[in-house]
Amino acid sequence: MKPFETVLAELSDDLVLRDRDVIGRFTTDFRRKFSGDSPALLRPRTTEDVARIVSLCGQHKVALVPVGGNTGYCGGSTPDKSGEQLIISLERMNNVRELDVDNLSVTVEAGCILSNIQDLAEQEQLLFPLSLGSQQSCQIGGNISTNAGGVSALRYGVTRDLVLGLEAVLPDGSILSNLSPLRKDNRGYALHQLLIGAEGSLGIVTAASLRLFLAPIRRVTAFVAINDITDLMPLLAKAQQYTGEAMSSFEYVSRASLDLLLDKKNGLRPPLSGKDQHYILMEAVTSSPVLNLNEMIECLFEDCISDGIVVDGTIATSERQRRDLWHLRENIPEGEVLHGGSVKHDVSVRVSDMARFVQLGTALVERYGHGARLSVYGHVGDGNVHFNVLSPEGVNCSAFLDLIATEVSPRIYDLVAKMDGSFSAEYGLGQAKLDLQRTYGDPTKRRLMSSLKALIDPAGTLTPGKVVEQASYEI
């Protein structure tokens, strides 16, 4: 009997699903870049179930891979091809354990879908601000484990900034219970922070206490064309100033990304009639009934038009128009998929270096890209851009993208490193970026990460081969 069969035999039938069709939903990643196999999907209902599963896997040295909504971009939740790694999904752990309106906090189980948490907050006139294109399917456990960023990080921070406390099952089956929703708590090491962004390598997140905010009651959304890429940061500075830092999103959309989307998806209309090269989708929100955001934005426009930063623009006058503008921004990844895929570079540099990075990166693609197309967009207000390279029309996408990955990507990552930036801004490492970590990661940090992994998960049973280099696996 194989060790995983022993584990499965010891678990109650209710926890084990062997349906090949259901398992198949989790053995390939969202972008179809990674695929593997697994004999079973484990579906706990309680933290104690998770603890039992993890203990058994540890005892019998069976690898266990946590999966959330399977929307990650780095293959973190895809098992390997051995067919012996078990997958664990917390989809049935989707209860709200506590909502404390006065404390502006909510404690939820890790299998809750992100949009359900947003809806729950909204019903109480509150806001859970984490917002991603995948929010209808990703789970808060996955968001925490990838430290997801999204479109509101400018004002509210990334997932790490929204987590007050965590509950997690550690590789030895013990439960780290640190769910206290206190704003200040300095009782020694903030161990729960280690689990955030660990992509399941140090423990399985089972619940979290999250920060809530007062719901915005006024919102202004604008789509503007800027004169030149170098106008990005002057516009951001002015936008922050005029709105008293109420700016929650500042998203860049290149003409190339917009054209790609309009080309590939029917029924979409460009928000502006001109053929400008650079656009910003910006949104400011306030929970104050007296702050006049429209007036602030009009003053901002007046100033930026008069000094030539903004050349065209539109302000959404209805919720429908607002949604349409966001729909365009959020559908760019789908436009890339419809084109045949892209080589993604999810990178960050200092906000003050963003325009220079886009200019230098574009020059690299023009010089070494064999006629490649670019799709550049992203959360530039946070210094994070998705600098994606696509094949020219009519060229075999997959062969071309392989060429780009070997000839162009290293140059882009070298540029990021020279600018002191990050080769993974918000998607993590998973199995996709381990080689980049080897090339560009700080050696001391890598060594410490390996030591921590060895200390917390000595048998290496939790999602082996991802995030961290392990000297050897016992399994």
Ligand SMILES: Cc1cc2nc3c(=O)[nH]c(=O)nc-3n(C[C@H](O)[C@H](O)[C@H](O)COP(=O)(O)OP(=O)(O)OC[C@H]3O[C@@H](n4cnc5c(N)ncnc54)[C@H](O)[C@@H]3O)c2cc1C
């Ligand atoms: C259309 C689209 C738009 C996106 N936009 C953004 C964006 O703006 N910003 C951004 O940051 N990301 C974005 N993403 C990427 C992705 O949605 C996020 O990384 C998200 O946080 C992943 O959550 P998930 O539940 O799907 O996790 P999965 O993909 O299932 O897993 C991700 C990682 O977390 C681990 N994991 C999952 N659940 C747990 C758990 N309970 N305990 C421990 N480990 C766990 C997995 O093993 C894996 O390593 C986008 C993806 C898509 C498809």
